[in-house]
Amino acid sequence: MQIDVASTAWSEVAADWLIVGLPEGGVLDGRLVELDQRIGGTLTRLIEQKDATGKLAELVPVHVPSGVAAKRLLLVGLGKLPDLDRARFEKALMSAVRSVSSKKDVKPVIALPDGLGAAAANLSVALAAEVAATAAIVGSVGQDMLKAEPGHFALGQVGVLVAAGQEADAQAGSDRGRIIGESLNLTRELINLPPQVIYPESFAERALAVAAELGLKCEVLDRDQLVAERMGSLLAVAQGSDRPPRVVSIEYRGAAADAPMTAIVGKGVTFDSGGLSIKTTDGMLTMKCDMSGAATVLGAIAAIARLKLPVNVTAYMGLVENMINGSSYKLGDILKARNGTTIEVQNTDAEGRLVLADVLAYAVDRGASRLIDLATLTGACVVALGEDVSGAFTNNQSWCDDLLGAAKRAGELVWQLPMFDLYNDLLKSDVADVRNIGGRWGGAITAAKFLEKFVSEKPWVHLDIAGPAFASSNKPYREGGATGHMLRTLVEVAAGS
Numbered sequence: 001m002q003i004d005v006a007s008t009a010w011s012e013v014a015a016d017w018l019i020v021g022l023p024e025g026g027v028l029d030g031r032l033v034e035l036d037q038r039i040g041g042t043l044t045r046l047i048e049q050k051d052a053t054g055k056l057a058e059l060v061p062v063h064v065p066s067g068v069a070a071k072r073l074l075l076v077g078l079g080k081l082p083d084l085d086r087a088r089f090e091k092a093l094m095s096a097v098r099s100v101s102s103k104k105d106v107k108p109v110i111a112l113p114d115g116l117g118a119a120a121a122n123l124s125v126a127l128a129a130e131v132a133a134t135a136a137i138v139g140s141v142g143q144d145m146l147k148a149e150p151g152h153f154a155l156g157q158v159g160v161l162v163a164a165g166q167e168a169d170a171q172a173g174s175d176r177g178r179i180i181g182e183s184l185n186l187t188r189e190l191i192n193l194p195p196q197v198i199y200p201e202s203f204a205e206r207a208l209a210v211a212a213e214l215g216l217k218c219e220v221l222d223r224d225q226l227v228a229e230r231m232g233s234l235l236a237v238a239q240g241s242d243r244p245p246r247v248v249s250i251e252y253r254g255a256a257a258d259a260p261m262t263a264i265v266g267k268g269v270t271f272d273s274g275g276l277s278i279k280t281t282d283g284m285l286t287m288k289c290d291m292s293g294a295a296t297v298l299g300a301i302a303a304i305a306r307l308k309l310p311v312n313v314t315a316y317m318g319l320v321e322n323m324i325n326g327s328s329y330k331l332g333d334i335l336k337a338r339n340g341t342t343i344e345v346q347n348t349d350a351e352g353r354l355v356l357a358d359v360l361a362y363a364v365d366r367g368a369s370r371l372i373d374l375a376t377l378t379g380a381c382v383v384a385l386g387e388d389v390s391g392a393f394t395n396n397q398s399w400c401d402d403l404l405g406a407a408k409r410a411g412e413l414v415w416q417l418p419m420f421d422l423y424n425d426l427l428k429s430d431v432a433d434v435r436n437i438g439g440r441w442g443g444a445i446t447a448a449k450f451l452e453k454f455v456s457e458k459p460w461v462h463l464d465i466a467g468p469a470f471a472s473s474n475k476p477y478r479e480g481g482a483t484g485h486m487l488r489t490l491v492e493v494a495a496g497s
């Protein structure tokens with residue numbers, strides 16, 4: 001997509017849609033006064049008639065305006081300017097882009113509002129331009145790419161309109177926004193594609209291609225290599241599928257060799273049937289999304305590499321299908337994980353932790369100094385926090401605080417849950433070192449306590465993204481299906497460390 005940053009005069013902006021932010025409060029000022037005059041006071045009248053209120057993400061189209069070159073205006077509510085931040089501006093622009101991209105070959109121009117860094121103290125010009133580019137890229141691509149008549153058409157061209165003198169800041173921001181948007185779409189595409197298209201081998205192929213394009217070192221372990229690496233826990237899950245497993249790692253070195261190596265680890269269950277502890281039809285319906293963690297770490301490392309952040313990061317993806325065949329792993333099986341821990345299987349649907357156990361231990365053995373894992377791990381986390389908030393769990397508060405700070409800057413919602421020792425009692429087994437479920441209560445936490453046993457006390461944060469990774473319905477400001485939730489946070493963590 002072509003993104004043009006310019007400070008063209010209102011009257012001259014050539015666009016199918018000129019997207020203009022309208023602050024809440026009813027007083028026009030700055031460049032809006034000029035625009036209002038150009039179009040014969042239309043803005044003033046819309047506000048007087050209460051047809052345009054400026055409430056966050058409100059959309060008011062103005063067709064065939066006179067006095068400007070743009071074919072149409074789209075007024076988008078910004079809410080109160082002092083409240084305007086990355087997340088709120090994104091909500092507004094995503095709504096606008098989703099609206100205008102319902103037709104093919106549309107060229108919109110997004111005007112950044114006045115008052116950035118002043119009345120809107122929480123949003124800089126650069127950040128606003130970043131949001132504009134990301135919204136243009138993400139908001140115009142839906143989950144319906146295999147439909148004859150898709151609801152959205154990827155934009156070929158978009159303009160970002162700024163006040164004179166802001167061009168350089170806006171250009172830098174929009175360059176970042178493009179990278180983040182394209183990475184989000186990579187993650188979303190992998191999650192949204194159907195499970196007969198995305199399975200461990202095909203996911204690994206895509207990861208290899210992404211790494212090759214960015215010149216990053218990429219390793220793909222096949223089944224024999226996973227046996228040699230003693231990943232007995234991951235392999236047990238994989239053995240019920242006709243599709244062989246893969247573990248992929250991609251390394252990005254943007255800092256000195258002796259700088260810390262951060263591992264980002266993703267659960268990549270390309271389909272979760274539950275195995276012999278089979279899910280209901282309703283429970284299984286969206287389980288193509290169970291590789292969201294892996295897709296998110298792939299998108300994140302692509303973004304981090306393209307942004308050339310001065311850090312060392314390795315992404316690890318544990319790719320399996322949780323299926324049923326004559327060789328499926330069974331209740332009562334005792335597995336031996338890579339780190340020697342024996343695990344009694346009491347529920348084959350608690351498979352994500354079995355996959356991550358071996359991949360986390362592998363990442364530690366390969367020199368990770370600190371880790372973050374992302375997984376659609378438990379329904380219990382969705383019960384606890386709802387569909388829009390991820391759970392965070394840690395063995396190291398200061399590393400978790402870094403992550404929570406990054407999430408805040410990224411405008412993503414995460415809430416930390418406790419990791420008290422007593423939860424370990426719930427994982428005790430009579431026949432092995434640990435069992436793979438913790439019983440009815442505190443399910444998101446017992447899953448995290450299970451994972452903790454495989455990180456060798458390295459600083460680690462586990463993110464349970466089961467709720468936000470995959471949305472059940474469309475909203476004006478975002479498409480249903482894959483969201484790419486937490487990718488921005490991973491980029492912010494890398495940028496901030």
Ligand code: BES
Pocket residue numbers: 272274290347349350351352376377378379380382437438443466467
């Ligand atoms: N992939 C699921 C968790 C999930 C649920 C993700 C809903 C996204 C939306 C996971 O593998 C699972 O099945 N967890 C079980 C654990 C239980 C058997 C201890 C669950 O949450 O029911």
Ligand code: MN
Pocket residue numbers: 272274348349350351352
């Ligand atoms: Mn499961």
Ligand code: ZN
Pocket residue numbers: 269272290349351352376377
């Ligand atoms: Zn699962």
